[in-house]
Amino acid sequence: MASSSFSILFTTILLATLVVSTLANFDNEFDITFGDGRARVLNNGQDLTLSLDKYSGSGFRSKNEYLFGKIDMQIKLVPGNSAGSVTTYYLSSMGSAHDEIDFEFLGNVTGQPYTLHTNVFAQGKGNREQQFHLWFDPTEDFHTYSILWNPQRIVFSVDGIPIREFKNMESKGVSFPKDQPMRVYSSLWNADDWATQGGRVKADWSQAPFTASFKAYKAEACVWASGTSSCGSVPSATSGSGWLNQELDSASVERMNWVHKNYMIYNYCADVQRFPQGLPAECANTS
Template sequence: MASYDAASRTSMAMLLSVLASCLVFAYAGNFYRDFDITWGDGRAKILNNGDRLTLSLDKASGSGFQSKNQYLFGKMDMQLKLVPGNSAGTVTTYYLSSQGPTHDEIDFEFLGNLSGQPYILHTNVFSQGKGNREQQFYLWFDPTADFHTYSILWNPQRIIFSVDGIPIRVFKNLNSRGVAFPNKQPMRIYSSLWNADDWATQGGRVKTDWAGAPFTASYRNFNANACIWSPGKSSCSSLSPSSSSSSSSPSSAWLMETLDASSQRKLRWVQKNYMIYNYCTDRKRFPQGLPLECTATATS
């Protein structure tokens, strides 16, 4: 694990103390139990006794859902199968977000494209209302042919984005260096399928072909190992990875999880071969200097 200075250790100790009365929950999801369909007028459907959910988009509307629970740290996995064929103009999202003008947010966004062209996986992190931290990737497989697992690990030290267990991005807690980190606002999980042909595909040059509608994305196998937030308190009882856990409270090792040497090699492989945009190298966008977090060199 990366070393921390005294201020960082003090801040971490205070955070762990605040959360010390919580219970870490882990469960395999059921869409009836865990999510509410929030918009789409029937275009979102829960199927197979809650094992699968589909979102659809037509010219009149898209659709979306959100988690019933709010979370303050967690490891969340969701399997998605994206819109096949000509998906230009469409955006499928899976993200965590709080509310309000100083909201926090952790984003997966899948930008559709013309048939035969790859999807763009767009990621972003907002903290205290500040975003503009985009990294974009091509995927090393066809995300429309089968389900793949997209994971967000969010603990007090870092955020790790992963695809099929392979890390693609890390955003570290650099509060001690003046970089806000999402660690105080509970967030819900959201997902949507909507039309964004004013910007999503080749900067808006390629529009949605409504002859292919309805467009459909599918979800299954949601899993959460997380601290659930209820008004005014979290529900975790222990944050120690080595602490004993009851049958309903599995290991909380994710709360201290970092990248081992093998995972760091995989991260470098993805970023070398599949990253197509990184805000931390865009000096034209930041002529006065790159954001402070971009100067950190450790990836774990």
């Protein structure tokens, strides 16, 4: 019995070492990528703010690269008149045939809702946009935005409520991000040529600087370093974390359907005018 207990304990410890889980200190986990002082790490690394003015935005990226993970970030978006601004939070690899998993928050005039824009790129191909309004004001407090990325699916969630699932459908000829490690990025930048009402509403620079705030970053993820994943060559449930094989249960699907019914404002899989030759293959399994 003692030998069996020791074996279970040893296995648990071994598996736990394969997956990195961190509640970030921003100084330790991220590099500022641009902004010339407009990105600021505060409270001994516990908080980070990005600012935008008419001269420049700002951004940061993770020091680590990941090949699969569950990534959480708490964000409080630019308050008031945020028209023309875009706050991004996404995973991306490098190169023209890159993979990318996007949250983008498109600002609006005071009193109008943000547009939450999502997209998935695989091997350089995107054009998989779904957009939502939120069921709360994302400028009043912090909310948790999560990306679950495992070999079977990508799930976007807000405060634990799934809003979008993109399944691995390589069997139907649909590319899926699974071979290229990605870093976590975030930025706040000026996109007033398109972001708000198709570019009709421009940024009001008298309200600058615009500021978004970040905290409580957490990565349960397979770290990629020197061509090797910390989860091994074939990640699976035995790699030490349930998220590697996690899927949506019936309650989660019901909540996602609630979001789609009440808060989705654009779905590329319903845009038949955009795809006159037929909807993309993956759309047969989306709602």
